[in-house]
Amino acid sequence: MGNLDLLLGGLQSAATPENLLYAAIGVLLGTFVGVLPGIGPAMAVALLLPVTYSLEPTSAFIMFAGIYYGGMYGGSTTSILLNTPGESASVMTALEGNKMAKAGRAAQALATAAIGSFIAGTIGTLLVALFAPALAEVAVTIGSPSYFAILLFALVMTTTLLGSSKVRGFLSLFLGLTIGLVGLDLNTGQARLDLGVTQLRDPLEIVAVAVGIFALGEAFWVAAHLRRKPLQVIPVGRPWMGRADWGRSWKPWLRGTAFGFPFGAIPAGGAEIPTFLSYITERRLSRHQDEFGKGAIEGVAGPEAANNASAAGMFVPLLAMGIPVTATASVMLAALTSYGIQPGPQLMTEQSDLVWTLLASLLIGNTLLLVLNLPLAPLWAKLLRIPRPQLYAGILFFACLGAFAANQDAFDVFLLLAFGLLGLAMRRFGLPVLPLILGVILGPIMELKLREALTISDGDLSGLWSEPLAVVVYVLTALIVVVPIVVKRVRPDLDSPAAEVAHARAEQDEERIER
Amino acid sequence: MSTTTHSGGRPPAEPAEQPRRDLAQLGLAAVTAVVGAYTMYDASTLQVGFADPVGPRLFPYVIGAGLLVTSALLALAALRGDVPEAEGGEDVDLDVRADWATVGKLVAIIGITIVTVGLLGWAISGAILFTGSTWALGSRTLVRDVIVGCVLSVGSWYAFYVGLGIPLSAGILDGIL
Numbered sequence: 273m274g275n276l277d278l279l280l281g282g283l284q285s286a287a288t289p290e291n292l293l294y295a296a297i298g299v300l301l302g303t304f305v306g307v308l309p310g311i312g313p314a315m316a317v318a319l320l321l322p323v324t325y326s327l328e329p330t331s332a333f334i335m336f337a338g339i340y341y342g343g344m345y346g347g348s349t350t351s352i353l354l355n356t357p358g359e360s361a362s363v364m365t366a367l368e369g370n371k372m373a374k375a376g377r378a379a380q381a382l383a384t385a386a387i388g389s390f391i392a393g394t395i396g397t398l399l400v401a402l403f404a405p406a407l408a409e410v411a412v413t414i415g416s417p418s419y420f421a422i423l424l425f426a427l428v429m430t431t432t433l434l435g436s437s438k439v440r441g442f443l444s445l446f447l448g449l450t451i452g453l454v455g456l457d458l459n460t461g462q463a464r465l466d467l468g469v470t471q472l473r474d475p476l477e478i479v480a481v482a483v484g485i486f487a488l489g490e491a492f493w494v495a496a497h498l499r500r501k502p503l504q505v506i507p508v509g510r511p512w513m514g515r516a517d518w519g520r521s522w523k524p525w526l527r528g529t530a531f532g533f534p535f536g537a538i539p540a541g542g543a544e545i546p547t548f549l550s551y552i553t554e555r556r557l558s559r560h561q562d563e564f565g566k567g568a569i570e571g572v573a574g575p576e577a578a579n580n581a582s583a584a585g586m587f588v589p590l591l592a593m594g595i596p597v598t599a600t601a602s603v604m605l606a607a608l609t610s611y612g613i614q615p616g617p618q619l620m621t622e623q624s625d626l627v628w629t630l631l632a633s634l635l636i637g638n639t640l641l642l643v644l645n646l647p648l649a650p651l652w653a654k655l656l657r658i659p660r661p662q663l664y665a666g667i668l669f670f671a672c673l674g675a676f677a678a679n680q681d682a683f684d685v686f687l688l689l690a691f692g693l694l695g696l697a698m699r700r701f702g703l704p705v706l707p708l709i710l711g712v713i714l715g716p717i718m719e720l721k722l723r724e725a726l727t728i729s730d731g732d733l734s735g736l737w738s739e740p741l742a743v744v745v746y747v748l749t750a751l752i753v754v755v756p757i758v759v760k761r762v763r764p765d766l767d768s769p770a771a772e773v774a775h776a777r778a779e780q781d782e783e784r785i786e787r
Numbered sequence: 788m789s790t791t792t793h794s795g796g797r798p799p800a801e802p803a804e805q806p807r808r809d810l811a812q813l814g815l816a817a818v819t820a821v822v823g824a825y826t827m828y829d830a831s832t833l834q835v836g837f838a839d840p841v842g843p844r845l846f847p848y849v850i851g852a853g854l855l856v857t858s859a860l861l862a863l864a865a866l867r868g869d870v871p872e873a874e875g876g877e878d879v880d881l882d883v884r885a886d887w888a889t890v891g892k893l894v895a896i897i898g899i900t901i902v903t904v905g906l907l908g909w910a911i912s913g914a915i916l917f918t919g920s921t922w923a924l925g926s927r928t929l930v931r932d933v934i935v936g937c938v939l940s941v942g943s944w945y946a947f948y949v950g951l952g953i954p955l956s957a958g959i960l961d962g963i964l
Binding site: 309310323326327350354437439440442443446447449450453457459460462464465490491492493494495496497498499659660661662664665666668669672673676677680682685686688689692693696697699700701702703715718719722723726727730731 | 811812815819822823825826829830833834835839840841842843845846847850851853854857858860861864869871872873874876877878879880881883885886887889890893894896897898900901902904905909913916917918920921922923924925926932935936939940943947951952953955956
């Protein structure tokens with residue numbers, strides 16, 4: 273059966289009135305939460321996890337797909353209308369988008385972002401439907417040693433490519449792996465790191481961990497540094513674009529998609545690098561170079577498409593191999609596991625209905641997003657004026673509700689608080705969040721594969737590189753660690769993308785101070 | 788792993804600021820080192836099962852050792868003057884002094900929720916949580932906040948009960964809700 277038939281089958285099961293309703297609710301909830309300042313897509317998905325507790329998996333994932341794309345869209349609205357991007361992936365959008373908004377072209381900026389996201393998301397989802405099954409077919413044949421090597425590769429890559437400090441990245445990763453250890457050992461049933469507490473004999477409630485780190489940690493951090501002067505929100509009407517804007521937007525959309533999708537599919541920290549690459553490409557190719565820095569529409573169209581294409585690309589490793597490469601993907605993986613669905617290469621065959629319905633609902637969600645949100649944009653913009661004490665009190669309220677609702681055990685709220693304080697400390701000490709959350713999720717799978725591999729070789733460590741693929745992956749991993757260090761020695765003036773992004777952001781900050 | 792491979796010790800990005808050291812990082816490094824050491828100790832107390840050449844110990848040993856090494860590297864970087872890059876955000880103003888008193892109040896309010904939710908139930912504890920948090924964050928519209936808090940907590944109770952079929956703990960309001 274061809275992938276297209278399967279996707280059409282998925283569309284049929286996703287297009288029931290009930291499922292369409294879930295998709296619409298997901299899109300609206302996702303956008304609502306995503307537009308709120310201080311809440312990114314990962315936090316949106318984590319906060320809304322409890323909503324899906326009583327739904328069956330298919331409906332829950334249809335809703336999730338909507339929440340995910342809605343959250344991404346909401347984030348871009350925020351970064352265009354406020355001059356402060358919430359997460360690294362929207363830095364590039366904010367750069368030109370906010371300038372456009374200030375010049376009275378907010379409607380066009382929002383329109384090019386929305387339509388670009390739609391096109392990139394649709395192409396991206398179709399590419400997922402094309403690549404994920406093929407990859408899964410290969411992945412099923414991969415043995416434990418290679419699987420372990422790939423997991424290690426994913427962790428090392430996200431940890432070294434992101435952020436400016438590798439020490440802090442690895443510290444964060446090891447903390448995450450430690451958190452993943454808590455609970456009963458798989459083989460011998462002995463409790464590890466339970467500190468004598470009964471509730472710690474089960475694996476930690478993932479909602480408490482994710483919501484604690486993302487939502488509570490962020491709310492505490494904001495509380496410590498709350499802006500006393502309210503930010504200026506630029507008023508906006510209904511998004512629209514003229515002929516000239518279409519002409520200047522469509523190529524950046526497609527190029528952005530081309531940058532975003534591959535980067536989303538590999539563990540390179542999500543959208544940060546592709547949005548940056550898209551931005552500099554558009555700046556170089558544009559016939560309106562003088563407009564860059566003053567609000568060029570290409571600078572919004574490209575990065576926004578890259579952002580959404582990478583959001584779609586993330587589904588390739590997630591569905592084909594059970595490997596999340598972004599924070600949002602790891603929260604979704606956690607949700608899958610909580611339904612008792614085993615993530616991994618066999619997901620495509622064992623849960624093919626679920627997978628194809630999910631892919632189809634990504635397409636539907638994407639379309640709904642465009643249809644519902646273009647007219648609703650002025651309403652969403654009003655959300656940005658919500659008073660901050662009530663906003664962050666609301667985040668705390670829903671975070672505690674989510675943690676409590678899972679087991680109705682006050683201990684989970686206590687865990688939430690503990691992880692919230694950890695999240696606060698991480699923000700204070702500049703520890704990146706992504707390596708930690710990937711460590712929590714991937715740690716247990718890694719240990720399983722490690723022990724399988726070593727059981728086959730009867731405890732001999734050489735069993736880890738007994739497969740050619742494993743050797744190749746180890747060499748790649750070593751190269752990723754070594755090459756940047758060598759490059760830095762040889763050409764110390766060369767900046768990494770992460771550093772350039774930081775630089776661009778610093779420039780923007782300077783401008784803000786000047787005003 | 789050798790200490791020459793890490794990229795710490797780079798000067799901070801802001802040229803305007805005086806070079807300063809952030810020695811609070813030593814505290815963080817100490818805590819993570821203790822966690823690493825405890826992880827290794829905890830692993831050493833485990834029994835290795837039959838027909839299990841690896842056992843439950845190896846992985847925690849590696850992780851614990853990794854934590855110890857990275858903690859040491861962070862301590863070293865901190866002493867050499869490496870300062871962390873605190874996270875920005877829409878509502879974050881990094882130019883003002885950190886206001887830890889507000890964070891303390893919020894933590895206390897969540898603590899109250901943890902202690903009371905079993906007895907009072909979600910509808911009451913949740914309302915206290917919301918109202919208390921708005922007050923801690925500087926809102927002075929008490930009446931409005933109380934009303935919003937009650938609507939949110941009672942509303943969410945019914946949303947979970949009717950919408951999702953999950954009865955949250957009703958506490959002393961059992962029978963009334």
